[in-house]
Amino acid sequence: MSLTGNVALVTGASRGIGAAVATALAAQGAAVAVNYLGSEEAAHDLVLKITVAGGRALAVRADARDRTQVEAMAATVKAELGPIGILVLNASIGFPMAGFLEYPWEAFEAKLLGELGAAFHGCRAVVPQMLERKGGSIVAITSGLARNPGWGFGAHSAAKAGLEGFVRALAFELGPMGIRVNAVAPGLTLTDATVHIAEKHKAAAAEHTPLRRNGRAEDVAQAVLGLLQAGFVTGATLPVNGGGYVF
Numbered sequence: 001m002s003l004t005g006n007v008a009l010v011t012g013a014s015r016g017i018g019a020a021v022a023t024a025l026a027a028q029g030a031a032v033a034v035n036y037l038g039s040e041e042a043a044h045d046l047v048l049k050i051t052v053a054g055g056r057a058l059a060v061r062a063d064a065r066d067r068t069q070v071e072a073m074a075a076t077v078k079a080e081l082g083p084i085g086i087l088v089l090n091a092s093i094g095f096p097m098a099g100f101l102e103y104p105w106e107a108f109e110a111k112l113l114g115e116l117g118a119a120f121h122g123c124r125a126v127v128p129q130m131l132e133r134k135g136g137s138i139v140a141i142t143s144g145l146a147r148n149p150g151w152g153f154g155a156h157s158a159a160k161a162g163l164e165g166f167v168r169a170l171a172f173e174l175g176p177m178g179i180r181v182n183a184v185a186p187g188l189t190l191t192d193a194t195v196h197i198a199e200k201h202k203a204a205a206a207e208h209t210p211l212r213r214n215g216r217a218e219d220v221a222q223a224v225l226g227l228l229q230a231g232f233v234t235g236a237t238l239p240v241n242g243g244g245y246v247f
């Protein structure tokens with residue numbers, strides 16, 4: 001599958017892993033829709049960076065959890081850049097960290113609905129455009145926490161595990177239509193989402209990682225691009241964790 005000349009939508013691409021994926025896709029010649037929610041300036045700065053480098057990009061605001069907004073975004077991208085052939089489900093759905101006995105059901109429910117709703121709405125809005133192109137490739141960003149628990153991460157683990165199941169179900173259904181669906185499962189990655197983690201904990205994580213460092217957004221982007229182009233791989237989850245734990 002060629003990235004050059006393709007049209008990609010990356011959800012949550014104003015910062016972090018999504019911004020790295022959008023940058024990498026544009027560098028390979030894809031036209032990229034940079035979805036954002038609150039970080040309008042960062043999204044527009046990224047679009048400017050891509051266009052100055054000779055690429056094509058468009059910033060589109062939409063809450064990935066909201067079906068109407070996602071459908072409108074997909075229509076805008078099609079009108080401005082052409083039918084979407086690549087979808088990266090990356091938007092980071094927030095959640096409070098707390099132990100199970102204190103966890104408010106409302107927060108647990110919001111995380112599950114947000115994570116799975118964003119995946120469902122994104123795919124429902126984009127798959128018809130992929131069918132028009134006679135094929136496409138979807139990568140969802142899950143997490144190592146889908147399979148390896150951590151204290152306070154119950155809602156996140158459950159939501160990301162659900163997302164992995166969704167990826168396999170869609171891979172099974174959409175494969176005969178020429179659409180591949182895979183997941184990338186990062187370990188601890190240095191983005192705004194992990195700035196609150198103390199340096200000593202990051203250093204300890206690096207020490208226990210065979211590749212002896214923390215992950216970077218660019219590491220995840222490389223893996224996403226690899227899966228997008230791996231023409232006979234579907235339904236797979238690729239860990240990006242420096243060998244930090246074995247799947």
Ligand SMILES: NC(=O)c1ccc[n+]([C@@H]2O[C@H](COP(=O)([O-])OP(=O)(O)OC[C@H]3O[C@@H](n4cnc5c(N)ncnc54)[C@H](OP(=O)(O)O)[C@@H]3O)[C@@H](O)[C@H]2O)c1
Nearest residue numbers: 012014015016017036037038039064091092189191192193
């Ligand atoms: N960092 C890690 O250690 C790590 C590890 C495993 C998995 N992941 C996963 O990797 C993905 C990206 O995480 P990150 O670390 O790059 O996060 P980040 O740096 O905090 O960036 C989050 C991005 O998601 C966007 N976003 C949040 N809610 C959104 C919504 N409802 N609709 C659309 N966009 C939304 C933000 O947009 P605005 O700023 O415009 O609001 C921002 O661009 C997430 O799915 C996360 O679960 C991260």
